[in-house]
Structures are given as structure tokens and as C-alpha cells.
Amino acid sequence: MVALPARERPQLRCCGASGCRHAGAGPLLAALRAAAAAGGPAADDMSAGASAALQPLEVRSVGCLRLCGEGPLLAWDGPEGTRLFGGLAPAAAAALVDQVRGVASLPLAADPALAGHQLDLEQPFFRLQRPLVLEGCGIVDPECIEAALAHGSYAQLRRVLHELSPEAVREQVRRSGLRGRGGGGYPTGLKWDTVALQPPGRRYVVCNADEGDPGAFMDRSVLEGDPHRLLEGMAIAAYAVGADHGYLYVRAEYPLAIERLRLALQQARQQGLLGQGIAGSSFNLDLEVRVGAGAYVCGEETALLHSIQGQRGTPRTRPPYPAQAGLWGAPTLINNVETFAAVPVILREGGDWYAAIGSGNSRGTKVFSLSGAIRHTGLVEVPMGTSLRTVVETMGGGDPDGGAVKAVQTGGPSGGCIPAALLDTPVDFESLLALGSMMGSGGMVVIGQGTAMPEVARHFMAFSVNESCGKCVPCRAGTVQLLALLDRCLERGATAADLEALEALCAMVKATSLCGLGQAAPNPVLSTLRHFRQEYSAAPGAGR
Amino acid sequence: MTEAPLPAQAHPQAQSSALTGGQGRPRLRLATVWLAGCSGCHMSFLDLDEFLFELAEAVEIVYSPVASDTKIYPEQVDVCLVEGAVANVDNLELALTLRQRTALVISFGDCAISANVPGLRNLFSAPGRDSARTVLERGYLELADASGQLPHAPGVVPELLPRVLPLHEVIPVDLYLPGCPPSAERIRAAIAPLLLGQRPLMEGAAMLRFG
Amino acid sequence: MSVITLQVDGRDVAVPAGSTLLQAIRAAGLSVPTLCHLDGLDPVGACRLCLVEVEGGQRLLPACASEASEGQVIRTDTAQLQGYRRMAVELFFAEGNHVCAFCVANGQCELQDVAVAVGMDHSRFPYQYPQRSVDASHRHFSLDHNRCILCTRCVRVCDQIEGAHVWDVAERGSDCRIVAGLDQPWGEVEACTSCGKCVDVCPTGALYANEDTTAEKHPHPERAHQLRRAREHQQWLR
Ligand SMILES: Cc1cc2nc3c(=O)[nH]c(=O)nc-3n(C[C@H](O)[C@H](O)[C@H](O)COP(=O)(O)O)c2cc1C
Ligand code: SF4
Ligand code: SF4
Ligand code: SF4
Ligand code: FES
Ligand code: FES
Numbered sequence: 007m008v009a010l011p012a013r014e015r016p017q018l019r020c021c022g023a024s025g026c027r028h029a030g031a032g033p034l035l036a037a038l039r040a041a042a043a044a045g046g047p048a049a050d051d052m053s054a055g056a057s058a059a060l061q062p063l064e065v066r067s068v069g070c071l072r073l074c075g076e077g078p079l080l081a082w083d084g085p086e087g088t089r090l091f092g093g094l095a096p097a098a099a100a101a102l103v104d105q106v107r108g109v110a111s112l113p114l115a116a117d118p119a120l121a122g123h124q125l126d127l128e129q130p131f132f133r134l135q136r137p138l139v140l141e142g143c144g145i146v147d148p149e150c151i152e153a154a155l156a157h158g159s160y161a162q163l164r165r166v167l168h169e170l171s172p173e174a175v176r177e178q179v180r181r182s183g184l185r186g187r188g189g190g191g192y193p194t195g196l197k198w199d200t201v202a203l204q205p206p207g208r209r210y211v212v213c214n215a216d217e218g219d220p221g222a223f224m225d226r227s228v229l230e231g232d233p234h235r236l237l238e239g240m241a242i243a244a245y246a247v248g249a250d251h252g253y254l255y256v257r258a259e260y261p262l263a264i265e266r267l268r269l270a271l272q273q274a275r276q277q278g279l280l281g282q283g284i285a286g287s288s289f290n291l292d293l294e295v296r297v298g299a300g301a302y303v304c305g306e307e308t309a310l311l312h313s314i315q316g317q318r319g320t321p322r323t324r325p326p327y328p329a330q331a332g333l334w335g336a337p338t339l340i341n342n343v344e345t346f347a348a349v350p351v352i353l354r355e356g357g358d359w360y361a362a363i364g365s366g367n368s369r370g371t372k373v374f375s376l377s378g379a380i381r382h383t384g385l386v387e388v389p390m391g392t393s394l395r396t397v398v399e400t401m402g403g404g405d406p407d408g409g410a411v412k413a414v415q416t417g418g419p420s421g422g423c424i425p426a427a428l429l430d431t432p433v434d435f436e437s438l439l440a441l442g443s444m445m446g447s448g449g450m451v452v453i454g455q456g457t458a459m460p461e462v463a464r465h466f467m468a469f470s471v472n473e474s475c476g477k478c479v480p481c482r483a484g485t486v487q488l489l490a491l492l493d494r495c496l497e498r499g500a501t502a503a504d505l506e507a508l509e510a511l512c513a514m515v516k517a518t519s520l521c522g523l524g525q526a527a528p529n530p531v532l533s534t535l536r537h538f539r540q541e542y543s544a545a546p547g548a549g550r
Numbered sequence: 551m552t553e554a555p556l557p558a559q560a561h562p563q564a565q566s567s568a569l570t571g572g573q574g575r576p577r578l579r580l581a582t583v584w585l586a587g588c589s590g591c592h593m594s595f596l597d598l599d600e601f602l603f604e605l606a607e608a609v610e611i612v613y614s615p616v617a618s619d620t621k622i623y624p625e626q627v628d629v630c631l632v633e634g635a636v637a638n639v640d641n642l643e644l645a646l647t648l649r650q651r652t653a654l655v656i657s658f659g660d661c662a663i664s665a666n667v668p669g670l671r672n673l674f675s676a677p678g679r680d681s682a683r684t685v686l687e688r689g690y691l692e693l694a695d696a697s698g699q700l701p702h703a704p705g706v707v708p709e710l711l712p713r714v715l716p717l718h719e720v721i722p723v724d725l726y727l728p729g730c731p732p733s734a735e736r737i738r739a740a741i742a743p744l745l746l747g748q749r750p751l752m753e754g755a756a757m758l759r760f761g
Numbered sequence: 762m763s764v765i766t767l768q769v770d771g772r773d774v775a776v777p778a779g780s781t782l783l784q785a786i787r788a789a790g791l792s793v794p795t796l797c798h799l800d801g802l803d804p805v806g807a808c809r810l811c812l813v814e815v816e817g818g819q820r821l822l823p824a825c826a827s828e829a830s831e832g833q834v835i836r837t838d839t840a841q842l843q844g845y846r847r848m849a850v851e852l853f854f855a856e857g858n859h860v861c862a863f864c865v866a867n868g869q870c871e872l873q874d875v876a877v878a879v880g881m882d883h884s885r886f887p888y889q890y891p892q893r894s895v896d897a898s899h900r901h902f903s904l905d906h907n908r909c910i911l912c913t914r915c916v917r918v919c920d921q922i923e924g925a926h927v928w929d930v931a932e933r934g935s936d937c938r939i940v941a942g943l944d945q946p947w948g949e950v951e952a953c954t955s956c957g958k959c960v961d962v963c964p965t966g967a968l969y970a971n972e973d974t975t976a977e978k979h980p981h982p983e984r985a986h987q988l989r990r991a992r993e994h995q996q997w998l999r
Binding site (some may be wrong): 664758 | 819854858859860862863867868873874876877880881882883884885888889892968976978
């Protein structure tokens with residue numbers, strides 16, 4: 007993933023994903039390319055008469071290199087293996103290129119422009135990762151289909167189209183134990199079967215790339231870092247369920263992802279990997295990008311389908327499930343980005359191989375985005391069942407100021423807070439649910455000692471108030487009242503009656519809301535009440 | 551959601567007399583209170599006509615704007631019908647006092663129950679600007695001639711509260727008697743069981759409908 | 762026609778396959794409170810008053826929008842459901858501006874009716890006093906947003922029965938409101954045929970005829986069903 011095997015001809019991989027772009031990756035990349043060109047021929051424009059004294063130096067823009075908090079990140083692959091740098095200014099580009107070429111006057115460690123910027127690739131943050139979904143992220147140039155093909159993309163699609171029946175594909179996915187990564191954890195193989203086994207007729211395949219949980223950027227990293235893997239997974243899915251048309255629904259807040267996805271679609275069509283008669287088979291598939299309009303609830307599958315149809319993005323009662331009646335009434339397979347992106351590796355290595363990773367009913371790996379009060383913020387992919395402690399303390403490095411972690415929030419506004427005392431919990435669907443939280447899509451926000459938990463609950467409730475679609479009354483009006491109750495608790499401390507009222511309304515909103523947004527909106531309150539109840543009464547004037 | 555505690559806990563001695571008063575026992579001590587309302591509920595109460603005579607036999611009216619001259623809310627009241635919302639500091643003070651001295655407090659009419667019409671001024675609160683200020687300025691400055699001024703006479707003219715509140719947001723309430731106003735029949739149906747020491751059954755359109 | 766049997770509050774009932782739980786409940790001679798549902802319009806499952814418990818099911822189901830299935834055992838009136846329904850009604854009252862005494866629908870209002878049905882004698886949730894407006898731009902009718910409960914009956918009747926699709930919902934969450942045309946004054950929307958069906962089916966005092974004042978509204982919620990049945994079965998007389 008980040009560290010590559012030693013290689014003779016050096017190359018630079020500069021992270022060009024959103025996180026690092028915000029940290030200044032653009033100017034750094036330009037400066038590196040300029041420095042590489044000034045000192046000698048850069049790889050892209052090597053002319054015949056290039057000086058042999060200077061090695062050609064390839065500078066690639068790649069997807070997320072994981073340790074986003076230290077961005078912009080730069081990997082240097084050479085004969086000594088990979089070295090990683092963080093937070094380099096464009097002014098340091100020349101010094102780095104000199105180091106790569108071996109023409110620097112000072113040793114690396116003594117170079118003032120670079121010293122202190124090198125990051126340890128042997129630290130647990132990198133060492134404990136298990137990249138499957140993110141296999142190509144940070145390695146391939148996401149804007150270049152040749153890079154993706156060289157890295158193995160579309161090989162499984164070709165093989166599947168020529169060698170496997172749709173049923174055989176689904177068999178592998180069933181065996182893999184893969185469950186939906188969009189939050190619900192529904193068994194993917196079962197969903198594919200449900201769509202495939204509907205009466206004959208048109209079917210659709212839809213990728214949910216609406217990633218709306220605050221602090222979550224797993225899907226964005228795949229979209230920005232390795233879009234062809236996603237397209238391959240989706241194409242395999244379409245083949246397995248008999249769909250010939252599909253949509254990628256991406257939130258508007260991801261302009262770079264949208265741009266790269268559109269480019270990737272165009273490249274795939276040019277290569278005959280999408281469109282009519284894919285890879286010489288009789289299989290046809292067209293995929294289109296649909297851009298959301300900024301509503302969180304459009305990540306809910308039925309709302310998303312309405313939105314694709316050009317209607318107001320509100321959820322509807324299920325059943326019928328989209329697998330039975332989705333887009334324009336046709337059976338529709340809808341999966342999350344990460345779910346689709348896990349498919350190529352499952353077919354390459356086999357369902358059983360994938361199922362051997364993970365624990366309990368949660369198989370394979372899961373990508374998490376680590377943020378909040380933590381030393382190493384960024385992207386990690388670990389086997390399911392890894393403990394929260396390993397992720398947060400060992401890999402994430404714990405609290406940046408050396409204090410103790412207070413809690414970990416998983417599952418965003420639908421999830422809950424897990425107290426530090428329970429950090430040994432394995433990260434899998436069931437364990438998190440049992441603690442009143444949930445896996446969600448993979449956002450993990452670490453909460454430090456200084457944060458009051460009722461404030462955290464209030465923050466998420468305010469989110470739900472803003473994002474409720476307004477269709478059903480418990481969510482539309484209930485969350486407003488919950489927010490008011492939380493405000494009262496925060497203002498003057500909760501009385502026993504306040505807490506009782508809070509719990510009663512939470513129960514009602516959870517049980518009676520129409521869709522997952524409302525049903526899960528009380529979770530942050532309930533989980534903090536469960537694990538940090540005393541903090542609710544501790545505010546000024548409590549117990550009056 | 552601030553459900554009233556049972557009156558029995560709030561006021562054990564008085565409560566027992568409220569629910570067991572009747573023949574042979576001291577007469578039920580009844581109060582009626584008029585907060586921010588239009589007096590319509592009290593007018594409806596007076597519509598009880600001949601039942602008022604029965605009532606006069608069975609209860610002692612210890613405090614009421616329509617049937618008593620007492621100015622200070624007495625101790626040891628068994629039942630109090632409270633008309634109107636809580637709109638100013640006097641309303642608030644009286645509400646707190648009556649709760650302490652009364653076994654069974656009834657929100658009498660829609661204004662006490664939901665703030666209803668007096669509560670409409672709450673529509674004029676904006677962030678950083680309470681509705682009291684808005685309506686006072688509108689009434690005493692904007693619509694007045696050049697000499698207009700905001701009323702200010704502490705201790706004489708009660709200050710408005712920032713928001714008009716239903717009674718149960720200020721004190722625990724034991725029974726709700728909706729209607730704007732509650733019809734005389736509904737009032738009678740609610741009070742009659744109390745005279746026998748029973749709690750009225752507040753069910754169905756005859757007893758519950760707002761408006 | 763195939764028939765399925767199920768049990769509602771202990772009573773066995775047989776209904777045609779494809780019936781909703783609500784139809785099954787009615788067939789059993791029972792009822793549940795409803796607000797957004799109206800016979801003759803497609804269900805939306807928005808008010809959540811008709812939720813019922815299903816034995817062995819994890820979630821409550823909206824009777825109006827759920828298909829009945831063979832062997833189901835449902836309960837319509839447990840203490841839990843009663844509690845939730847009451848809270849839902851309290852939330853409806855607290856989120857709008859309802860002063861029944863001065864409402865055109867007073868005495869004819871389905872929101873009042875369900876408040877009575879669930880025993881809602883006061884709201885434990887503080888009233889929100891949202892800032893809402895009245896659209897009196899139409900020659901014959903008005904829309905008072907203060908009394909709108911967002912049931913979308915008007916939206917559906919106009920779209921599904923009248924075929925004019927004048928109404929929609931705009932915004933989200935507690936900012937939701939019914940809009941005419943492209944969020945225009947109602948009177949300026951040319952698509953409106955002034956048929957009055959929305960006024961007929963509105964369960965509250967939100968939509969009313971201009972000549973009606975306090976307590977004078979005469980809703981006709983049955984019209985949606987009459988028209989639908991008439992068209993589907995070519996029976997134009999009742
Ligand atoms: C309010 C709400 C928001 C959601 N947002 C997303 C999202 O952003 N991305 C996503 O993949 N799934 C989201 N989901 C879950 C989807 O409804 C659906 O379960 C998922 O896309 C199915 O794909 P999977 O089986 O691969 O997880 C959301 C659900 C709810 C209730
Ligand atoms: S739960 Fe919330 S988001 Fe979902 S349908 Fe109801 S109002 Fe809309
Ligand atoms: S719409 Fe119904 S509940 Fe609302 S004020 Fe009018 S009568 Fe009362
Ligand atoms: S105007 Fe009436 S019918 Fe339309 S949504 Fe509001 S309450 Fe329902
Ligand atoms: S975005 Fe650059 S390392 Fe994650
Ligand atoms: S009547 Fe079924 S949800 Fe409203």
C-alpha cells in the first residue's frame with residue numbers, strides 16, 4: 007500500500023486526494039514536477055538525447071496515503087524501499103529531488119528542508135493495516151486507466167465474463183460473508199440473489215456514494231484514489247444480477263471524486279470495459295454519475311432512488327425493498343462504494359479466502375476514517391474484529407496531548423459513543439450494536455477528556471434536526487423536541503424527570519420513525535445516557 | 551413530558567379530603583383562579599346554572615374572582631380550577647403559591663393547557679428579542695402618539711414574562727379540562743365526581759376536544 | 762381472487778390477497794387512528810399513528826402502507842402503541858400553531874379527533890411557535906400553514922385524482938411546507954383548476970374555502986375514494 011518493494015528506478019508518489027489537496031498537495035506536486043524536469047528529463051517527456059547522468063524521475067499523483075493528518079504526503083520509492091514524508095512545503099521540492107537523484111550535498115537526515123518531515127513507515131499505523139479495498143489506493147494514478155490495468159484492475163471482470171456464470175459469481179460473494187459497508191451490514195450475497203432471482207425483466211445497479219456521516223471519508227478515498235476498482239466491482243455485480251444499466255450517486259460535496267469518476271467512466275468505455283459487448287463478451291453495461299444535492303437523507307436507499315428518478319429525496323416504507331422494486335419499479339441492486347470495491351479481490355482470491363479474514367459474522371476488512379482527538383488522523387483498513395484499542399491507541403496513537411482517550415464515537419449521527427473502558431471491544435457489526443453504537447459506514451471520531459458527552463449528543467441531534475427530510479412526524483418534530491430537552495439539560499443540568507422524558511421520547515422516535523435516519527437519531531443520546539449518565543446531571547444547577 | 555407527580559405525594563392531608571370529602575365530612579374547599587385568560591372559562595362556569603346551587607351546598611368557595619372576595623390565596627385548598635396561561639410575574643407567583651396550597655390543581659380551559667390565545671404573542675419572539683418586548687413596543691410606542699412610553703411601575707403593573715407558558719410548564723398539574731371555553735356540561739361532568747371523592751374520567755369528545 | 766387469513770387483536774379475519782393491514786383491521790371490525798392515510802389516495806406512511814405490532818416482527822408497521830400477509834398476528838392497541846400515538850399527536854400540536862377556538866375547522870378537524878381518540882389532553886412538549894404564513898391569493902380558497910400537519914393529502918389528491926399536481930413539499934425537517942406550483946402564490950398557479958379537492962380532503966383547518974369562518978369548514982374526505990372507485994369501476998352513482 008504505502009510502502010512498496012525496493013525498486014531500481016526511483017519514483018515519487020504525491021498524494022493528490024482531497025485531504026492533502028487542502029494541505030497544499032497541489033503546489034507541492036507542481037514544484038516536484040518542475041524540480042524533476044529542471045534537473046533532467048522527467049519520465050513523462052524523456053527524449054532520446056536525455057542526459058544519462060541523471061535518472062529519469064517519475065512523479066505520480068496518487069490516492070490517499072493514509073496518514074492524512076500529516077499531509078501533504080509524499081512517498082519516495084527507490085532502491086532502499088519507500089520513504090514517506092509529511093507536510094513538505096513546495097520550497098523543499100528541489101532538495102528532495104536532489105536527494106532522490108543522489109546529488110544532494112547533505113545526507114537526508116541533515117538536510118534542513120527535509121529533516122523532521124520523514125515519517126516512520128514501520129509504525130503500527132501502517133504496519134497493522136490490511137489493504138484489500140484500498141489495495142490500489144495510494145499506488146495507482148487514479149486518473150490513468152493504464153496504471154489501474156497494470157495494477158490488475160478489470161482482470162477479474164474479464165475472467166468472470168468469460169469463465170463464470172452469474173450464479174457462480176454470486177456463489178463466491180455468498181461464501182465471502184461480505185456484508186454491506188454502507189451501515190446496515192446486510193449480507194451482500196443474499197441481496198444479489200434477491201435481485202437476480204426476481205422475475206425476468208430490466209434490472210438496475212446503483213452505487214451509493216453519498217457518504218454523508220460527518221467525519222467519514224472512506225468512500226471518498228476509494229472514489230478519489232482508485233475509481234477503476236469500484237467500477238470493476240460494480241460491473242461484476244451488474245453481471246451477477248443481470249443489470250445492464252446503473253448509476254453512481256455521489257454527493258455534490260465531492261467534486262474531485264465526481265471528476266475522477268467521470269474520467270474513469272470515459273476511460274473504461276474507451277477501453278471497451280463498459281458499454282456494449284464488454285471485453286469481447288455479450289455483456290453490456292452503461293453506468294452514469296448522478297450528483298446529489300446536499301441532503302444527508304439521500305444516502306438512505308429509497309430516498310436515493312427517488313432522487314435518481316428526479317423526485318424529492320424522501321424515504322418510503324419498505325417493503326418492497328429496492329431489490330424487489332427499485333428504480334422505476336424494476337429490481338435494483340444498491341450497494342455502498344466499499345462493498346462494491348471489495349468484490350474484485352473476493353473473486354481473485356475466492357470467497358473462502360476472504361471469509362477467513364475477520365471474526366464472527368463480520369468477515370473481511372473494513373476501512374475506517376480516524377479523526378478527532380487522536381494523534382494520527384487518517385484512513386485505516388483493518389481486519390474486522392480488530393479491537394477498538396488497537397485501532398485507536400496502537401494505530402491511532404491515542405490522545406495527541408498524551409492524555410487518555412475518553413470515548414470513541416462510531417456510526418456518526420446514527421451511532422453511539424463507546425467509553426474508554428470498553429476499548430477492547432472488537433470492531434464488528436454485532437459487538438458495536440450490543441454497546442448501543444453501530445458500525446455505520448466507518449467514521450471513527452475519538453473524543454478527548456475535555457469534551458462533555460451531552461454536548462456530543464447535542465451535536466449529533468442538531469445534525470439530525472437539520473437533516474430530517476420532514477416526512478414523518480417522530481423524526482421531523484421529535485428530534486426538535488429532543489434537541490430542546492438536551493439544551494435544557496445542558497443549561498441547567500438534567501433532573502430525574504428530564505432524563506425520563508428524554509428516554510421516553512428517544513424510545514418513541516426510535517420505534518416509530520419511518521426510515522433509518524429517525525430510527526437511529528436517538529442513538530447518540532441513548533448511548534451517552536447509558537455510558538455517561540452522570541454527566542447529564544452534572545451540569546450547573548442539576549438536580550433542582 | 552414533565553408529568554405531574556400524584557397529588558397524594560404533593561399534599562397528603564388535603565388530598566385525602568379532596569377525594570373523600572362528601573357527606574359527613576367538611577365541605578370541599580374549592581378555589582378558582584384567573585390568570586392570563588379572557589374570563590370565558592369562568593363565564594362558562596357560571597353557566598352551570600342550577601348546578602351552582604348544588605355546588606354551593608357541597609363546596610366552600612375559598613378563593614375566586616367570581617364568587618369570593620378574598621385577595622390572598624388561602625391554605626389547605628382541596629381543588630383549584632386555574633383559568634388562563636402564565637403570562638406575567640403575578641401569574642407566575644400565584645401559580646406557585648396555589649400549587650403549594652392546593653391538593654388537586656386543574657388546568658381549566660385551553661389557555662391554561664396550551665397558552666392558546668394569550669400564547670399567540672410567543673409568535674413574536676425572535677432570537678435575542680423576547681415577545682414581551684415586541685408586543686409592548688408595538689402597543690405603547692409604534693401605535694401610540696409621540697408621547698408614548700413603555701409602562702414601568704414595579705409592584706403595581708406586573709412585568710410580562712418573556713414567553714407565555716401553559717400552566718403545566720410552571721407547576722405540576724393534576725387534571726386537564728380542555729375547551730375554549732369548556733362547556734358548562736363538561737365542567738359539571740368533571741367536577742361532579744370530585745364532590746364524591748372520585749377522579750373524573752376524561753375521555754371521549756364530550757370531555758376532551760380542544761376549542 | 763386468493764384470500765389470506767390473519768389475526769387482529771385476537772380476532773381471525775380473511776381478506777383478499779394484496780390488502781393492507783389497515784383493511785384487515787377494518788375487516789375485523791376494529792380501527793386504528795389515521796391521519797395521512799385517506800381511502801382513495803396512495804399511502805405514504807407519514808403520520809405514524811396507524812403503527813401496529815406484528816408478532817415476531819422487530820419493527821412496528823404502518824397499517825396503511827403495509828401489505829397483510831398470511832398468518833400474521835397483529836396487535837393494534839397495546840400500551841406501548843397507545844403511548845407512542847399520544848406522543849405523536851402531542852408532537853403534531855407542538856410543531857404547528859393550533860388555536861382550535863379560532864379555527865375554521867373547529868369541530869370538524871381530524872387532528873382534534875385523533876387527539877380525543879388517543880386521550881391527548883395536553884402536550885408535554887413545549888409548543889414551538891414556528892413562523893408560518895397564510896396564502897390567501899386564491900380567489901376561492903386559502904392555505905393557512907399554521908395548521909398544516911404535512912399529511913400531503915392535498916399533494917396526492919391533486920396529483921393522483923385531479924391530475925393537476927399543483928402541490929408539493931418544499932424544504933426539509935421542521936422547515937417543510939406545502940408549496941403551490943413552483944413555490945408561487947396559489948392564486949398565480951395556472952395549473953390549479955379550482956376544483957377544491959385539496960380543501961375537501963385536508964384533515965385540518967389548513968385548507969379552507971374563503972367564505973368559511975370559525976368552525977364553518979365542511980370537509981369531504983370521502984370524495985377521493987368516491988372518485989377513485991367511480992373511475993376504476995365505472996360506477997358513477999353511489
Ligand atoms: C439516513 C441514512 C443515510 C445513509 N447514508 C448512506 C451513505 O451515505 N452511503 C451508503 O452507502 N449507505 C447509506 N445508508 C444506507 C443505505 O440505505 C443502504 O443500506 C446501503 O446503501 C446499502 O448498501 P450496502 O448493503 O452495501 O451497505 C444510509 C441510510 C440511512 C438511513
Ligand atoms: S425518519 Fe426522518 S428522514 Fe426518515 S422519513 Fe422520517 S422524517 Fe424523513
Ligand atoms: S387545525 Fe384542528 S387542531 Fe389545528 S387549530 Fe384547527 S381545529 Fe385545532
Ligand atoms: S394543507 Fe392540509 S392536506 Fe395539505 S398537507 Fe397540510 S394538512 Fe395535509
Ligand atoms: S488524503 Fe492524502 S494521505 Fe489521505
Ligand atoms: S395513517 Fe398510516 S402512517 Fe399515517
